[in-house]
Amino acid sequence: MIYTRMTVRWFARVGYGARGLVYLVMGALALHAALEFEQARDVRGAMREVSTHAGGQIALGGIAAGLLAYGLWRLVQTLLDVDEHGWGARALAVRGGLLVSALLHGSLAWGCVQIAMRWSSHDGKPVQQAVSRILDWPFGRAAVAVGGIVVVGAGIAHLVKAAKRGYRQWFDASPAAMNWIDPVSRFGLSARGLLFIGMGAFVIYSAVTLDPSDARGIEGVMLWVQDRAYGRILLGVLALGVMAFGAYSLIEAFVRRVGLGRV
Numbered sequence: 001m002i003y004t005r006m007t008v009r010w011f012a013r014v015g016y017g018a019r020g021l022v023y024l025v026m027g028a029l030a031l032h033a034a035l036e037f038e039q040a041r042d043v044r045g046a047m048r049e050v051s052t053h054a055g056g057q058i059a060l061g062g063i064a065a066g067l068l069a070y071g072l073w074r075l076v077q078t079l080l081d082v083d084e085h086g087w088g089a090r091a092l093a094v095r096g097g098l099l100v101s102a103l104l105h106g107s108l109a110w111g112c113v114q115i116a117m118r119w120s121s122h123d124g125k126p127v128q129q130a131v132s133r134i135l136d137w138p139f140g141r142a143a144v145a146v147g148g149i150v151v152v153g154a155g156i157a158h159l160v161k162a163a164k165r166g167y168r169q170w171f172d173a174s175p176a177a178m179n180w181i182d183p184v185s186r187f188g189l190s191a192r193g194l195l196f197i198g199m200g201a202f203v204i205y206s207a208v209t210l211d212p213s214d215a216r217g218i219e220g221v222m223l224w225v226q227d228r229a230y231g232r233i234l235l236g237v238l239a240l241g242v243m244a245f246g247a248y249s250l251i252e253a254f255v256r257r258v259g260l261g262r263v
Contacts, residue, residue, distance in 0.1 A: 008082075012073040012258045018066020019105070020249030022046055023192075027243030030222055034236035044108075044126075045219060047115045057116045064112035067105045074102035082258075083170075097154060125217065131203060132212035144215075145207035151200030158193030162186040167248075173255045181251055188248040191241020195221055 026046040047063070050056045077083055078099040085091035111126075134140045134147070161167060167185055168178070198221035206215035216224065226235045 008073065008076055009258045011069040011076075012256070013253045014066050015068075015070025015073045015105070016249050016253035016256060018063050019070055020246045020251075020253065022063060022067070022108075023246030023249060024243055025050060025246075026218075027239045027241075027246055030239035030242060031236060033222075033226065034232045034239055044111055044115065047112050051115050060112050060116035064109045064116065067109035067112060071102045071105035071109060074098050074105065078102060097157070100150075125220075127199070127203065127217035127220070128212045128215050131206050131215040135207075135210060135212060141207050141210065145204055148200045148203030148205075148207060151203060152197050153200075155193040155196030155198075155200060158189045158196060162189035162193065167252075170257050171251075171255050172257050177255070181255075184244050185248045185251065187241050188243075188245030191238055192245045194238070195242070198224070 029046055029049060047060060050059055050063070053059075078095050081095065085094050131144055134143050137143060162185070165182060165186065167189070168182075171178070171181065173181055195218050199217060202214060202216040202220065202224075206212055222235060222238065225231055225238060228234060
C-alpha cells in the first residue's frame with residue numbers, strides 16, 4: 001500500500017513537470033513567432049522543435065514518459081476518485097473531464113514517441129483529422145458539435161478556476177509563496193482557457209459547415225489570433241500566458257497535494 005502511494009505520487013509529480021516543460025516550449029515558440037513574424041506552433045510543433053536539437057530524441061523520450069505518467073495519474077483520479085469529488089452530476093462531469101485528459105495526454109505521449117522515432121508526418125492536423133472521421137459517423141455532425149461544446153466548457157472551467165483561485169485548495173505552499181504563485185497560475189489558466197474556448201468554437205463551426213478544414217487545434221487558434229489586427233501583440237500576450245501555464249504545471253509538480261486516501 002505504501003509503495004502504491006509512492007508510485008502514484010511519483011507519476012503525478014513527474015507528469016505535472018513534463019506537461020509544464022511542453023507548455024513552456026510551446027509558449028516560447030509562440031513568443032518567438034510573435035516577435036519574428038513566424039508561424040505559431042502547438043504541442044506537437046513544440047515536440048518537433050525539441051527533436052531538431054542535439055539530444056532531442058532522448059529528451060522527447062523523457063517527455064513522453066512524463067506525459068504517460070501524467071495520463072496515468074489522471075486515470076487514477078478518474079477511477080479511484082482520490083480527490084474525493086464524489087458521484088454527483090457535477091462531480092461526474094469533472095471526472096469525465098479527467099478521463100478525457102488521461103486519454104489526451106496518453107495520445108500526446110504516443111505522438112512524442114512517433115516524432116522521436118521519425119514515424120510522424122510534419123503536416124498532421126489531428127483535430128481536423130478527428131473531425132473528418134467523426135463527421136462520417138451516423139449523427140456525426142451532432143457528435144462533433146457536442147465535442148466542441150465540451151472543449152468550450154473545459155475552457156470556461158479554466159477561467160472560473162483562475163477567477164476563483166480554485167487551485168489553492170490543492171496547493172501546500174506558504175502565504176509568501178502564494179503571493180507570486182497566484183498571478184502566475186491565474187494568468188496561465190486564463191490563457192489555456194481562452195485557447196480551449198477558441199478551439200471548441202472552431203470545432204462547433206465545423207459541425208455547422210460540415211467542413212473539417214474549419215476546425216482548428218491550438219496551433220490553428222494561435223494562427224487565427226496572429227492574423228487579427230494587432231495580432232503580434234495579442235499572440236505575444238497569449239504566448240506569455242501559455243508559458244505561465246507551463247510554470248503553473250511545474251509549480252504543481254512541487255506543491256500540489258496528491259490525495260491518496262483511497263489508494
